[in-house]
Amino acid sequence: MKKSQEEQLENQDIEIRLLIQAIYDKYGYDFRNYSQAHIKRRMLNRFHLSGMSSISQMIHESLVNHKFVDQLLMDLSINVTEMFRDPSFYKAVREHVVPVLKTYPFIKIWHAGCSSGEEVYSMAILLKEEGLYNRTQIYATDFNPVIIKQAKEGIYPINRMKDFTLNYQRAGGKASFSDYYTANYESAKLLDSFKKNIVFATHNLVTDSVFAEVHMVVCRNVLIYFDRQLQDKVIGLFADSLTGGGVLCLGSKENLQFSGYYDNFEGLVTGERIYIKKYKV
Amino acid sequence: MTPARKYNAVVVGSSAGGLNALKTLLRNLNRDFKFPVIIVQHISPDSENYLIHILNDLKRLKVKEADEKEQPQPGYAYVAPPNYHLLVEPDQTFTLTIDERVNYARPSIDVLFETAAEAYREHLIGIILTGANNDGSLGLKRIKEMGGLAIVQDPDTAEVDSMPKAAIQACAVDYILPLEEISALLNSL
Secondary structure (H helix, E strand, O other): OOHHHHHHHHHHHHHHHHHHHHHHHHHOOOOOOEOHHHHHHHHHHHHHHHOOOOHHHHHHHHHHOHHHHHHHHHHHOOOOOOOOOOHHHHHHHHHHHHHHHOOOOOEEEEEEOOOOOHHHHHHHHHHHHOOOHHHEEEEEEEOOHHHHHHHHHOEEEHHHHHHHHHHHHHOOOOOOHHHHEEEOOOEEEEOHHHOOOEEEEEOOOOOOOOOOOEEEEEEOOOHHHEOHHHHHHHHHHHHHHEEEEEEEEEOOOOOOOOOOOHHHEEEEEHHHOEEEEOOOO | OOOOOOOOEEEEEEOOOHHHHHHHHHHOOOOOOOOOEEEEEOOOOOOOOHHHHHHHOOOOOEEEEOOOOOOOOOOEEEEOOOOOEEEEOOOOOEEEEOOOOEOOEOOOHHHHHHHHHHHHHHHEEEEEOOOOOOOOHHHHHHHHHOOOEEEEEOHHHOOOOHHHHHHHHHOOOOEEEOHHHHHHHHHHO
């Protein structure tokens, strides 16, 4: 590799590290233990769109321009999601988790990293169909306040409903999916009845602590963005939050195998990354 | 002649027609092929990863889906899972993400190639095979910039020639070869 290329790469990596440090020092959002390759792609993408002359200029801008910081937080959020994403997971919840939840008189669920809410509403629909929703409280959290606001609204582009409906059916849904939202020309709004037992709130998995004891934690496709150390810390949060016998649901490519908390859990549906917290380790 | 250089990994991108091309490529590798092979084949989001079974049946490299945080090893070929991008970290471990599609694709070849280029620098070999779009061109260009080796399947021999053609236009590739000769070249490096 040419000397100039090597130096350019080194400088770029230093600048991005400083940008992430600046966001942490000034605003408290901590991305220092995120996947480096991922952060770099997102920040370079923003750099090319921004028209700024250097990443160092982005650092300055992030300190003085709050709109720009909001933009960066959006870039660093995981905002790709869909209703009933991975239908086989929801099918497994219906078949294997619902029987566990039915044994509780009152059910508390923490959906961590809920993004714009599609998967939270999916769970609400499933629980309603299984007759459990009225005795369920869902805490849906994400670090990004803008995204939490979107999630609270529960309004999605109408053109996504076709895929969502297909997912719903593949997930074992038997009702008519269109009964669950009201449509106008551009958008579809989830029925308010699905919102009444959901509390949407900001919570940062990296810097905040446990806030409630729950029977189920759903956190899908969030841990893949974290390094091993941060993954372990967050799984520890979930272990602390769950009651004995409580259910932990991860994304389809995430597992507990390498976690220090591996012994705290046993598989319920291992292929779908659904685990049960043991009563005793 | 370029001085002898030590390579540490091979990245391969393929799209339409990729299954047959990958079979030919892997079948003609030596049993003791030295470098890990990391593959992005464009694949439908909800497909079972059948590609792995088919490539494993060739009984050359051990073929598996790439796991997050996994460190690629010689003797193995890794395939990006459907609906996830596959990235290589600076410490040469894998990251999977569900970010937006790139070039309409997830997994995207550019995402793998660009991150692998920075992780392996001049020790990386990048290969673009048959395909109907231009994913991988920017990634191959990045591999060249970082000092790696760029190989493209001869468009005349490709089931679909747009992807190899786009890659050849994007950068000064080192070799343009039919599949069997790509394997032979890899065996000799």
